[in-house]
Amino acid sequence: MTYLTSFGNFGRDAYAWVAKDKGFFREAGLDVDIKPGSGTGDNISKIEAGAAMFTPVDLTGLLLARGNGGAKSIVVVAGIQQRTMAALISLEGNGIATPKDLEGKTIADSPGSVVRNLFPTYAKLAGVDATKVTWVNGAPANLIGLLASGSVAAIGQFVVGEPTVESVAKGKQAVVLPYSDVMSDLYGNVLVTSATIAKERPDLAKRFIGALMKGLAHSIDNPDEAGRILQKNVPASAAVPAAAECTLMRAFVRPEGSGAVVGTIDTKRVARSIELLQDAGAMPAGVTPEQLISAELTPRP
Template sequence: MTPHRPMPRSLARLLLAGLTLAGAAMLPLTAQAQATKIKMVLNWKYEGPQAWFFIAQDKGYFKAEGLDVEIDQGAGSAASIPKVASGAYQAGFGDLNAVIDLASKRPAEAPVAVYMLYNTPPFTIVVKSDSPIKTPKDLEGKTVGGPATDAALKLFPGFAKLTGIDASKVNITNMAPNLREQMLARDQVDATFGYVTTVSFSAKAMGMDPTKDLRFIRYGQYGMDLYSNAVFFARDFVKDNPKAVAGFVRALNRAIGEVIANPDMGMDAVMKREPLLKRDVEKERLLFTLRSDMSHPEIARIGLGDVDDKRLAKAIDILVEANQLSRTPTPAEVFDRSFLPPRDQRPSKLF
């Protein structure tokens, strides 16, 4: 039998170094393989007030949390909810009231909101400044238009009930989102549904001055003190991937703080995705959204991202009664604050 000869030390060192290098080379592949994939659908086409999602993606904040996030454009704040409920997406940004509606009808399918952004109700009915429509009741006998997926349109039955409108006397017509302001300007409709920010900037892009040419009948001024757009996840995904949800929220919250501090940086990320946008208009839209849609006084107390349970419960009751829903979801069914970063790490003041 040939006697066993020990391996020369130089050869052993070479083999050990090779194994170490091979292991190091595989680390990025291993990390990539372990990343949790999240497909997210936005509320609308690319625009300024989505900057924080893009910053979290571009600066690697999602990646640092072990996430591989893909972000798609949306088709309306209410339209993103069924896309997540169906399983086509794991996450979305859209109208919390559509989540409440689905939670009442099909609770097992309804997504769960985890971070509230639009804490002031942006829902509105828009008329021209010289319109004879002065109050909600004046809408009777008139034609009001809006995209089929528009959240304000979907909330109209509730608004009508609260304000004493006979909804059967209001003619509602649908149009493509890009035609809304044009049809109003040309008197093809008497009024339109929409978000204050969206309509204002779409009108401005047409050469109108929304402060002079338009009037806004805001739902919040007539008792519908509702929350609006939030980040939400599929219910099953929340149950099966709690660490991924918490990581996503952490990354997003960090990006929001940075965009608030440096809006121009946020606009760089937006323009990277859609170079044909008008940068100055989108920056103005971003700042307007921060002031108008995200600065409810409650954030000084509870911080951006959270909700007031009493206010949310009241909002749920308004929707259930106004839309004659068969079941009243609890606040905990539609919003889960357990994934939020600590209070002192979330914005308390946006300006």
């Protein structure tokens, strides 16, 4: 089967490589081909087209897509991050210290990125005039380079991207503006598949989910090993920044009060997220958690 990472091959996605390298997929009777994803929008399209069977996408991005009439065949089967890691990252010296400082600046991100698509909602809640911010396109693998070279003032990233940004922009500290500062109920990435697989091949889905969640737990509990495994399988990835990303992600995978089981999803929180997006005018009424989440497949607390 084919699995897409959420966004390139950074430390935040090392858990899939850990699940493969440690034999978790093999123990579940699965042969998994891991390919780099390109963000929520593109990943959703590939699942719908049958080009991949499972992928992580940002739940908020999925909600926005469903609210706009898309992603109708996508089913959520596990939670990866219990709160959103979406963020904008800049560098010291770029004149960005608060959200308001984004006005008049240029930000790079891929067109289908949830950071970019959620920005109007973030801007509204953070008191930013979104019409005064310029967005340019950038491929996932090139974003940090664009920031480090000074081509743009900020990039769309996950908060765990901070160590990787600083490793490329040598000598400069990263400035991180997390979306969770103004949207605390939002989940981060969730694992999705097609409605067809969820309905017709639930045993396959359960085996894959179990193996991937085992890799996720192992990667945040053993970040240094996860970084080495990622670099071994993807030589262009650096082990040290990848390990740092896994360390930072631990608090998002197992936040305080969430319990020890990774992958769970609270439908009441999802309902509050939907309400927040509706109140911000980002999506129409009518979408419910039950339309998106497979209660039969998601890990139990």
